[in-house]
Structures are given as C-alpha cells and as structure tokens.
Amino acid sequence: MNERKTYISILAKGPDKFVYAGLPWGPRPALVPSMKPTKTRLHRSELAVPGSNVRMLEKAPGLGADVVMLDLEDAVAPDDKEQARLNIIDALRELEWTACSVSVRINGLDTHWCYRDVVDVVEQAGQTVDAIVIPKVSGAGDVHLVATLLSQIEDAMGFEHKVGIAVLIETAIGMVNVDEIATACPERMEAMIFGVADYAASIQSHTASIGGVDPNYSVLTDPNGAVREGPGSARTGAIAFPDRERHWGDQWHYPLSRIAVTCRAHGLRPIDGPFGDFTDREGYLAAARRSAVLGYEGKWAIHPSQIELANEVFTPAPRLVERTRRIIDAMRDAAAEGKGAVSLDGRLIDAASIRMAENLLAKLEQIEARELQTGGPASQPSRLPRYAVSSASSPHRPRTPESTGAPEPAPGAVA
Numbered sequence: 022m023n024e025r026k027t028y029i030s031i032l033a034k035g036p037d038k039f040v041y042a043g044l045p046w047g048p049r050p051a052l053v054p055s056m057k058p059t060k061t062r063l064h065r066s067e068l069a070v071p072g073s074n075v076r077m078l079e080k081a082p083g084l085g086a087d088v089v090m091l092d093l094e095d096a097v098a099p100d101d102k103e104q105a106r107l108n109i110i111d112a113l114r115e116l117e118w119t120a121c122s123v124s125v126r127i128n129g130l131d132t133h134w135c136y137r138d139v140v141d142v143v144e145q146a147g148q149t150v151d152a153i154v155i156p157k158v159s160g161a162g163d164v165h166l167v168a169t170l171l172s173q174i175e176d177a178m179g180f181e182h183k184v185g186i187a188v189l190i191e192t193a194i195g196m197v198n199v200d201e202i203a204t205a206c207p208e209r210m211e212a213m214i215f216g217v218a219d220y221a222a223s224i225q226s227h228t229a230s231i232g233g234v235d236p237n238y239s240v241l242t243d244p245n246g247a248v249r250e251g252p253g254s255a256r257t258g259a260i261a262f263p264d265r266e267r268h269w270g271d272q273w274h275y276p277l278s279r280i281a282v283t284c285r286a287h288g289l290r291p292i293d294g295p296f297g298d299f300t301d302r303e304g305y306l307a308a309a310r311r312s313a314v315l316g317y318e319g320k321w322a323i324h325p326s327q328i329e330l331a332n333e334v335f336t337p338a339p340r341l342v343e344r345t346r347r348i349i350d351a352m353r354d355a356a357a358e359g360k361g362a363v364s365l366d367g368r369l370i371d372a373a374s375i376r377m378a379e380n381l382l383a384k385l386e387q388i389e390a391r392e393l394q395t396g397g398p399a400s401q402p403s404r405l406p407r408y409a410v411s412s413a414s415s416p417h418r419p420r421t422p423e424s425t426g427a428p429e430p431a432p433g434a435v436a
Contacts, residue, residue: 062122062151062185062211063087063387064290064319066331069126071096072105078112086328087319087391088122093138094129094156102134106141113146120395124187126154130163139167143174143184152185152211157219159194161205168206185209187292190280191216192223199279203287212290213280214321217273218297228272231297232308238272241265271311281316290318299324309334336388337381345378 068086070077072093081089091112097105109125127138143150155167164186171184186209190199203213218231228235242265277293284291293312296305305327309320319335322328348370355363363370
C-alpha cells in the first residue's frame with residue numbers, strides 16, 4: 022500500500038489556518054465528516070430573572086452576565102403571568118441592554134400563556150430580543166411552531182434581525198429526540214440547555230439535588246481480604262474487613278454528554294442549567310468545571326453571586342492562553358519546515374492541536390470584544406496573543422444606562 026506523505030501547509034486563507042495537504046480541500050463526507058460551525062454568541066453565564074420582580078429586572082442588565090434570561094415560566098406564579106409579561110416588555114423597551122445578550126423564556130407549549138408570550142413580547146419589543154427560550158421541548162414540532170410564529174411576527178413588523186431560538190432539554194422524551202430537535206429550524210436554533218430539575222422529575226429520579234451530585238449515586242469497593250466458600254457463592258464475612266471506600270458518581274453525566282455531543286455535531290451551543298444551592302460556591306464551581314470539561318460553553322446563574330463564578334470557569338485560563346500561543350508558534354515553524362507534527366514540552370501536537378487552539382482564540386476574541394464594549398479589563402492594551410482567528414459577536418443595540426445594583430435571590434428560576 023502506497024502511503025501519501027501528510028504534512029501541514031499554510032494557506033492563503035490566513036497565517037494560522039492549517040490543513041493536511043494529503044486530503045482534498047473542502048468538505049468530503051466520505052473522508053472528513055465536517056461539523057457545522059457553532060453560532061457565535063458569548064454565553065459563559067446566563068442569569069435567570071423572574072419577570073414578576075421589577076426590581077430584579079431593573080438591575081439585571083449591569084450585573085455582568087453574558088446573557089440575561091427574562092423568565093415567564095417556572096419562576097413566575099400562575100396569577101402573575103400576565104403582569105410579568107408586561108414587566109418584561111417594559112424592561113426590554115426602557116432599559117440598557119448593550120452589555121449583554123437577552124433571551125426570554127416563554128411558558129410551555131402546553132399552556133394557554135405560550136402564544137401570547139411570543140406574540141406580545143416579540144411584537145412590542147422584538148428588536149431587543151436575541152433569542153426565545155422554549156421550555157420542555159419534546160420534538161422538532163415544538164421548535165417549528167415557535168419559529169413559524171416568529172417568522173410571521175418579523176414579517177408583519179418589518180424587523181431587520183431574526184430572533185434566535187434556544188431549547189431546554191428537560192424531559193425524558195426530549196432527551197430521546199435530542200437529535201431531531203437540534204436539526205429543527207437551523208436558521209434560528211442557537212443553543213441547547215440542560216434543565217436538570219425538570220429532567221430529574223421526568224425520569225422520576227430519587228434525588229433532591231438541583232445540579233449537584235447525590236451520595237446515593239455511588240459504589241463501594243470490594244471488601245479487602247474477602248473469601249468465597251465456592252464458585253458463585255456469596256461472600257461469607259468470616260473475617261474482619263477494613264473499611265470499604267465509597268466512590269461517588271455523577272448521575273447527570275449521561276444527559277450532559279448527550280447534549281454536548283449533539284450540540285457540537287449540529288453547530289449549537291451546549292449550556293448547563295441551574296445549580297440550586299446559590300450559597301454553595303465550591304459546589305457551583307465543581308459543577309461548572311465538569312460541564313466545561315465536557316465541552317459546554319456556559320452555565321445558568323440563578324443568583325447574581327453565580328455570575329462571576331460562571332464567567333471565571335468558562336474563560337480560558339492564562340496558562341491555556343500561553344500554551345495556545347506556543348502551539349501556534351510551534352505549528353507555524355513546523356509548517357515552514359514541511360512537518361506534519363512536532364513535539365512541545367514532550368507532547369505531540371498536530372493539526373488537531375491547531376483546531377483546539379483556534380477554538381480557544383475565537384472565545385478570547387469574543388471575551389475581549391465584550392469587555393471593550395463594556396469598559397472591562399480588555400479596554401486596556403491586551404496581553405493576549407493576536408492571531409487571525411475569525412469570530413462574530415452578538416449584535417447589540419444602543420440604549421441608555423440604568424442601575425447596576427445587585428438583585429435579590431431568584432430561587433424560583435430553576436429548570
């Protein structure tokens with residue numbers, strides 16, 4: 022069998038775009054199945070704000086969340102639904118939202134509030150809404166229903182921008198149909214969110230932990246020194262055993278992984294849902310880091326104290342930024358020498374390393390753009406490496422500044 026020499030070359034598309042020259046250029050499903058590019062919107066933190074609380078609505082825009090989710094569903098009591106809708110419309114029209122993206126979680130499609138949530142909010146304030154969040158999505162039809170309403174409203178109102186859609190996967194049937202949901206209405210679909218509380222209820226899980234782990238989801242090590250009386254017999258316990266070790270598991274690993282893989286396959290952002298105990302800083306950080314390792318872009322915050330934690334976890338660490346810079350430099354040198362892979366710090370780096378580096382640099386550009394816009398740290402001269410990595414940040418509309426105080430806890434804003 023003749024082997025083709027595979028090497029990395031620098032293309033005219035930019036100094037940091039590397040490809041294997043041994044493969045044909047362009048998508049070839051039979052050789053290199055390609056994934057859709059993820060729709061870019063900085064989404065490290067998503068603050069859930071009940072529409073029934075005017076004080077919290079007024080303070081939410083300036084709290085530092087990448088996305089503010091104005092909630093009409095679980096965080097609002099049935100008797101307050103109508104007023105909450107009016108409150109959200111007023112907030113969207115009157116407050117300053119340039120420092121964040123804005124989404125609105127409507128009521129479920131099985132309620133009589135749903136259609137009016139979409140029609141009233143989008144007709145009266147749709148130019149400020151970046152995305153509609155659909156709860157308890159069970160199949161592609163749920164997405165198409167909301168997408169059709171949005172198209173009709175946008176045409177009737179003459180809107181220039183298209184409102185996106187994010188979906189909550191929080192039922193057993195939604196998890197079963199997660200792939201068909203992801204491919205519904207690709208021109209609008211942006212993100213999938215894991216709604217852990219309702220998912221736990223849907224599968225009848227014996228847990229009261231919202232987003233955390235449960236000590237009952239664990240295993241014990243085998244008793245050391247145990248003996249068997251014969252093949253297949255039970256352990257006798259005839260001798261004294263040392264204490265057995267308990268190893269906790271993560272009962273949410275499967276749904277988190279399932280959503281992450283589906284999102285990345287279809288160009289959507291995977292977002293982790295709420296962590297219920299907003300007094301448990303370390304618990305939130307652990308849950309967020311777990312999600313980040315699985316490929317998630319961000320996590321919900323049900324209290325302002327969780328915003329900083331989410332932004333910290335989902336912002337690339339300085340050590341990763343520095344290593345990325347070194348990977349880019351090493352691969353540029355390798356490309357100039359006609360090499361396909363090189364060693365850095367005793368580890369192999371190749372084109373896969375470049376793809377990971379490009380993802381990280383694109384995220385850094387999004388963060389820098391947001392901080393420049395809001396007068397954050399990036400308004401000073403940047404110390405981050407500058408490379409030709411393209412990324413698009415979310416559109417924002419100029420308005421007038423408002424209050425930036427801290428709102429009250431939002432324990433009802435869970436999914």
